[in-house]
Amino acid sequence: MSEVKAPSENGFFLRAERITKVYSDGTVALKEASLEIHPHEIIGLLGENGAGKTTLTKILSGLLPPTRGRVISPKGAVRFSSPREAFDFGIGMVHQHFALVGMFTAAENVALSFERPFSRLQLTKTIEDLEALMEESGLQVPLDVPVEKLSVGEQQRVEVLKVLSRDVDLLILDEPTSVLTPLEVDELFSLLRRLRDAGKSIILITHKLKEVQDVTDRIVILRQGEIVGDVQTAEATTERLAQLMVGHAMKQEVDAVELSDHELPVRKTHKAVDRSGRSILHVENLTARGNTRDIAVDDVSFDVYAGEIFGIAGVEGNGQSELVESLTGLRVPTSGIATINGANILGVDPRQIYRLGVAHIPEDRLELGLVLPFTLAENAILGVHRWKEFRGAFSILKWRSINQHVRELMDRFEIRAAGPNAPAKSLSGGNQQKLIVGRELAKDPAVIVAAQPTRGLDIGSAYYIRQTLLDMRGKGRAILLVSADLDEVLAYADRVAIMYEGKFMEVCSPDELNRERVGMLMGGVTAAREIA
């Protein structure tokens, strides 16, 4: 059933032969997967969450040994013990889960990946190179701030820059675009095209079909560990790709947002929100400092009403994270007012905020959302572990009802895992995300603060989560949706705020916006300044 590509005449760079991967807990992640990678091509790797994409790319880059099968290259054996060795061989990978040293700056992290122990001299040179590269790739990050203080989107950019700064022959990007804005994605893609024209091979993993169709030459589709398709991009239709991924034709409405072209997405749901009454979430003149002590949220005021989705769009690192953290008890703002149904939430313990009926989907799923060594079950009660359902007399945990709760979550949100006792770190990235989203939405909250809720989710899961958010809106919940995925915000929010350098540039209905205008607002250009 797979469509095999005619062998390229200019030889291959890397070939995976009948790769099977069985993880130590018995999970079969790959079954007899074969793939050939040539110079001068960009390969898109598609598949649902847990299909084995990350596993395959880790094996291709020589960092994970396959259980059976082999990876060969005309250059020699593909088996490395560190990313640095892989770099030296000519393979660079941007991991789905970042591999940065938190206390080092972006420049130091890049310098670290070079083979020689770095000296001051090399650091200066690295900074120069990086500045040139940032110009070329359109990915801007502060170079002199420890990366642990950067937002997830900025960290992702650092990862991409780190790999781009090395002169590699094969570039593997595992969901590099999940927290980038469309404009950044465009610039990154044109850089990738230039690299391809210079003879590099590139593997790109993403869940956004239009990105794949936009930039790749060839698309490989994985389903439950098997390669079920290997097609030329020019010949692939969206429907066909979607069908290959899930194994059956997909429901039509799923495609609406994800598959839309470069125009603004069609809003699928219109709902008149009653904004005459009192708001649920009220924020007034909120100012907060970021991790670097600079003002990150600058005098922001807004209200979210019952039955409303209030979207915040913008380039990552413009204060969205700090705003969310301030509203969820994780950051103490410098001044301002924020209330939920009249009760103060600023500088208050997260536990008290949850008591007001808040659910928080954090942007950083590894640092905040999960305790990775904990099991699925233990993670599924994080934040709700004191609920009566899970905690009996003498604060004894009711494991039986916890396990039942986890099974329900696994069913409802299609979390693919070995079982309730599998450690969270063994889940695929998308499944980890589903676990967090499921846990938070299952609280049946009054207010939902969702940062990048569909990050890394496959089309079907993202659709389900968005539908769940719409359902909650229908039930009169107030939803704050922060996302770098512009299409998502514009299609689902009832009102949108564009955030730039800590301020709201504009608060309006998505209908009043077009792509150019959004782009300008995100870059800090207001209508007034534009005229001037």
Place this chain on the structure above:
Amino acid sequence: MSIKEAQQQSRLLRGIHRTLTGLHPVLESLIAALVGLLVGAILMYTWGFDPWKAYFALIQGAYGGSYEWASSLSRATPLILTALTFSICLRAGMFNIGAEGQMYMGAIAAVCITYFTLPPGLHHIVGLIFAATVGAAWSLVPAALKLMRGVSEVISTIMFNWIARWMALYLAIYVLVDPMRAEKTLSIPLTARFPILVPRTDLSYGIFVSIAFALFIYFLLWHTTTGYELRAAGLNPSAARYGGIRTKRTMFLSFILGGIAAGLAGATIVMGLPPTYAIYGGGGLPQLLNMGFDGMAVAMVGRNHPIGIIVAAIFFGGLNAGGRVMQFYGSNPVPLEMVRVVMGAIVLAMSIPELIRLFPMAKKGGQNLIRSLRRTTRSAPEEESA
């Protein structure tokens, strides 16, 4: 069908992998013990001792009969508790090196109950509560320093060990001293001594205190929200905070529990160790010396798990008891120094798996230290300009 083959093939690999990554801790420990024994054997062989006979003596001396079992268990009694001190705090993300000092304070507190009379039973309980309270109080100071001033608990607990040691020595020699026999403190009255469990041995009912406390900690950590919060805070403080867990509280709690364990360890030594039921001041507290530090090794061998710690402590007690027999074993006496070297090799080998597992955590601790240093160096110029 090749997938099935691969699955089968991987089962072996999986076994090996698990052994190496700690998924099969028991097997892993056994292998580590064998490696340790082998190293010890090579050392003894090189210096002209017969390893077979020596190990035979060791095992005989450790578990050869009820007397030997009893002395092994008796030595295990305080070790279980001091190991728990370290492990509880580690589970909460803190390095508590202070079991030694907390145990001294607990022992001193236990001696104080000689000053009043109570019926048996009640007297025991009062003694234990006394020791536990004083142990906990002693560990609260480093905890408070950490939470309020950011003082590294590693450094402060080590310093507190020295304070406790000299204070205990002073109290034992000058204040609580037995007027008849100046080398020791007053003896615990009969109403507060733990009865002997196996006649003519030094194993007392104190062992039940240790085991009960270990089981209590096991239950607390894995079956209550309190333990859940403590472990979450230890593994990922930011996620714990996100989950509404007050990490300062869990840190504090871990130090209190650790202090209680160490205090109880002191009490079991004083109230449950025949024949004197007292602390010897002469010779620098010989009964208490290093029990807290040995507890850390027990914690490593027992993988910081209460049940593992019970097993590891019995193993440790066996090594101690059997080691003495090794020295005097008829045809092949091994000198004390050599015995110590062999013990060291075994313990080291058995700690390695857990040490490796803890490495990332230690690394994080190191990074935090560097970060705080950086902070001080960075803020210095700012202060100048201000």
